[in-house]
């Protein structure tokens with residue numbers, strides 16, 4: 001296989017992989033001055049997080065962008081007139097090792113279109129991981145996309161070689177999936193998730209007894225949903241997330257704003273904005289559910305089916321529930337302190353620790369580095385001042401928005417600046 005042909009395949013298959021946000025692309029700029037394989041400039045390098053929270057750069061590619069399916073929202077769908085390519089198993093192994101040796105990457109994120117059948121494709125994904133582990137002695141991070149419909153045996157093998165497995169549920173509702181991908185079935189996504197969840201539990205319990213038991217998908221499993229391709233509400237999206245987190249012990253749900261790619265009348269037309277800010281609000285809500293003790297129904301319910309775009313979901317909740325405020329940081333429990341807008345969990349823990357030794361006032365909070373610009377309207381401490389005074393919720397919102405124009409009007413990138 002010529003160097004140029006491999007380069008061309010890499011370009012096509014790294015470009016096709018960028019629509020999967022399960023590891024957010026960061027566009028590495030590391031280039032290769034010599035003639036060797038592996039100029040990583042724009043060639044599918046992304047960042048992801050390992051089991052222990054380390055940020056690693058990954059080679060993010062598809063094994064192939066041929067696909068027997070025709071999901072309307074997907075650039076790889078069979079009816080799309082695009083350049084196609086397919087790597088052989090050994091080519092992916094060689095590329096990974098090559099990039100790894102040059103320090104471009106610490107691991108591999110490998111997904112694929114479905115060619116021939118789910119098992120045929122999954123077999124090849126597993127073969128890449130197996131060769132890397134057993135023949136190349138590769139100990140870097142491997143994230144494999146599970147192919148819906150693949151056999152239990154292949155899923156089991158995949159988990160023994162990969163650090164993380166993921167199955168994309170793609171569209172948040174069954175109805176939306178039926179509309180855009182009628183050949184697909186929600187059950188096909190669920191089956192591999194159940195298998196992976198059960199294997200993780202089983203291997204973990206066996207390891208407690210027999211230390212030499214291998215690890216099974218130690219970084220767990222994740223999924224991705226496309227946002228804004230169908231008309232679902234944020235309430236429906238977050239209930240779906242909640243269900244998948246709880247039912248399948250997912251590590252992460254990723255939300256990917258739909259990028260209009262076709263003139264299909266079932267989808268937003270080409271030129272429609274990608275819902276970046278909505279995507280960011282969904283990540284913030286996800287964060288509130290996983291780390292701040294919020295339940296979906298508190299933030300999204302029949303009276304409030306979509307997230308506010310002008311304020312983050314914690315501030316939105318506070319403004320709709322002013323009866324809970326002000327919260328006394330010297331007395332309230334962790335759960336309530338965490339609900340003060342503007343306070344991240346780091347600040348919450350600092351407050352809980354410091355108040356064991358003294359009653360906290362504004363000065364203490366400032367010196368501890370607690371960001372008070374928003375929080376000051378929602379808390380009381382050991383001081384007479386109470387910044388909110390008699391402001392109504394709309395007045396308070398308007399003051400906060402005026403004071404933080406740049407923060408709220410900027411279109412934020414996903415997963416960043418969550419509550420800072």
Ligand code: SF4
Pocket residue numbers: 067068069070071074075076077078112113114
């Ligand atoms: S099966 Fe996957 S790769 Fe194929 S068209 Fe559907 S979403 Fe795209």
